[in-house]
Amino acid sequence: MKAITTTILIIITIAASIVAFGQNKMNQDPYPDNEIILKIKPAFKNQCKNNALQIESVNTLLNAFDVSEINVKFPFSKVPEKNDGRQTDITTIYSVKFSNTIPVLELAYNLSVLPEVEYAQPAYRPQLMYTTNDPLTPAQYYLNNLKAYQAWDICQGSANVIIGITDTGVEYAHEDLVDNIAYNYNDPINGIDDDNDGYVDNFRGWDLGDNDNSAEWSEASEYGANDHGVRVSGYSAAKTNNGIGIASPGFNCRFLPVKISDVNGMLNASYEGIVYAADHGCQVINCSWGGISPHPYGQDIINYATFNRNALVIAAAGNYGNLNNDIFYPCAYNNVICVAASNSADVMWYKSCHGPQVDITAPGEAVYSTIGNNSYNSGWGTSFASPLAASVAALIIAQHNDTLTALQTGHILKLACDNIDTIPDNIPFAGQLGNGRINMLKAVSPINSPALEFDSIEFIPSTDNDTLYITGIIHNYLSACNNINASISCSNSHIQIIEQNQFIASMGYNSDYHFTTFPFTCKILPGMPYDEIVSFTITLSSGSYIENQT
Structure with missing residues (x-):
């Protein structure tokens, strides 16, 4: 989950904060x-x-x-x-x-x-990750692509698993959403903060954008009203098997609406929304929004949700794949599942951002969902692929009776994918669509595989600054494994790898391996440009399992 790239950027780029603040505002988020x-x-x-x-x-x-x-x-x-x-x-x-x-x-x-x-x-103020288009004939093709019907024979989710929807709000009266909101019965609407959490009457979510207890999307100004959050809520948690409307992958899993936009539609409380959702019991948090400016505040919030609150953050990859193919955040932060978008043929949606930051792919082209005014329609965008992935993550948590850590859930989601790199139209993007398109049946079936990750990375320069010692911790989040190989590579011509490979005899379930010496060493050759950004790839393998972190 991108645990190496950002760290390397911070270390190798001299004074990363200075570089960031030296950028022109035109190249940043507003x-x-x-x-x-x-x-x-x-x-x-x-x-x-x-x-x-x-x-x-x-x-x-x-x-x-x-x-x-x-x-x-x-x-x-x-x-x-x-x-x-x-x-x-x-x-x-x-x-x-x-x-x-x-x-x-x-x-x-x-x-x-x-x-x-x-x-x-x-x-910074991020932006929503969606694209409008003309309505299509109602169809939820994505349930077939995801193998939802087969998965529901094994698990139909749980009302105890909550997906936090940080977005533009919800429609409380929508027929297919009203019964699946995670209502807070400890704080009914009576003008009193009955549960003493600092939010008066947060019975049905909260509006952080305007700081009140109504996350209703239509209460914004004419300019700011946007039913994006209504759509995202439907993909994640529309009431399923109720005889009306649509079905969501998480089936019985519920959602908590957390409005992060103000009356004018500005996303002025995006990362604050993640904290609110994490603090109020959401095991999965969806972010169908993002910006191109990485910052330590955002990574802090992701780490808080992941490790302090055991909530998995899932985010949209972005919709500029046919233009600049920008890297967006929060999806590219460490410990976030980044979701690209595909179509009914499992071909990458032509506007979907792609690259090494992507973890998985989900349908996001002409996908049908709830919309404002108690209606339904189709939408396009990684904004809508992300909540489908969040819904599957909730199903995984339910299948495991809420015993997993956030990162274990994320790794199961990554392992439960069908490879789509070999589809002819996807070949130009091979290796840039994560592990592939999610398969719900795999997600709720036993996965007998390790899930290895190189984390807590440290870069220690020699006294003469021409040699770099690299160390960290290897985590195995899932099944025990043997004969683990760890190797490092770098395509930069100014980096010479000296110590490249390490062998580990075995690792148990949900265990860590701490190196007692520096596992990797590289030499910085003369001529390295000032402020050069260098990418390394760590390859971890055990038997048929291979994980590349770039």
């Missing part, structure tokens, strides 16, 4: 000119208050501008009780807003180099 996201290092937590910072160096920079408010982003989150190196402390992340326009990138950079600051960045 962001407001009067807000920054700031994370204080946890070591200085005693100087952090909910609405103030008692750090002189930080305040000196902030007070040079007219600060209108400073608020901790997640006041109800707690410091992890145990930190195994993977859980994330999000209690020191702040939103700082200003009364007037400020030089956002300059201020963010100046803050980021302070010793008390972990990172500072613009408050």
Whole structure:
């Protein structure tokens, strides 16, 4: 799940935060000119208050501008009780807003180099991942492609498994959605925060975009109203076997609507929506949105959901495959399942983004679902492939009686795919569609395979900086395996691999292997350009199982 690429970019690219802040705004996602996201290092937590910072160096920079408010982003989150190196402390992340326009990138950079600051960045606004088109004749061909009917003979999901839909809202009265919302009976609508979670009357989700208890899509302005979330909800969790409407892969699994757009349609609470869903019991979180600007705040939120809350994040790959084929986030972050889109013939949808960041593919061309005004129609986009994958992930969790970790669920989803690289129209994209198109029958059947991943990667330069020692931890998330080979390769002509292969005799189920010495060594040859981005590939194999991380 992309555990190596981002780390390498951070290490090999000199001062990654400086490079990011040096980009032209035209090449980034949009962001407001009067807000920054700031994370204080946890070591200085005693100087952090909910609405103030008692750090002189930080305040000196902030007070040079007219600060209108400073608020901790997640006041109800707690410091992890145990930190195994993977859980994330999000209690020191702040939103700082200003009364007037400020030089956002300059201020963010100046803050980021302070010793008390972990990172500072613009408050990026992502975009939805869908494409409109003319309506087609109602058809759910994707249930056949996914082998849904065969899978339902084995498992029909569980009402205890909840999919968080972070999107533009829901239609509460839709006939095929109303009975599958995960209602919060501990906080009925009575004007009181009965469950003491900080959200008054969040009986049927929450609107983070406008900070109220109604995630109804149609309450936005005429310009901002968008039924994208209604469509996504249908793919993930339309009520199945109820005699009306459509069926969703997760069958009995339910969904929690988390609205992340404001009254004008701006996605102003996207990553906050992930935290809300994770904090409110969602085992799977769907993100049919994204942006082209990677940032540490986003990775922090993904890690929080994954490791602190055991929620699997699934995201759309993006819809610019026929143009720039951009890499989008959150789908390309570590620990996220990235979903590309295909059609009824299992051919990649021509607009779907593709590449090494993709983990799996699901139908996303002319796929039928719920829409606004209590109706149904077809849609196009990776936005709609992603919630189908999320629904299958929920089915996997139900089949295993909610005993899996988030990453175990993700690896089962990856292993339960049919290879589509050999389809003639897909050959030009071989290796860029993940493990293939999801097969639900495989997903709920026993999978006798390991799931290996190289993680917690460290790059340690020699004293003369011309040699790089690479180490990390190998995780095996699933079946025990023997005779494991780990190797590293690099296509960059300025990198010479010195120590390339390692052998591990065996690994048990859901186990880790810690290297006692540096497993891989490479030499940086003369002539390496400044700020060069270098990609390595780690290959892990055991018998017929092979996993490449690039």
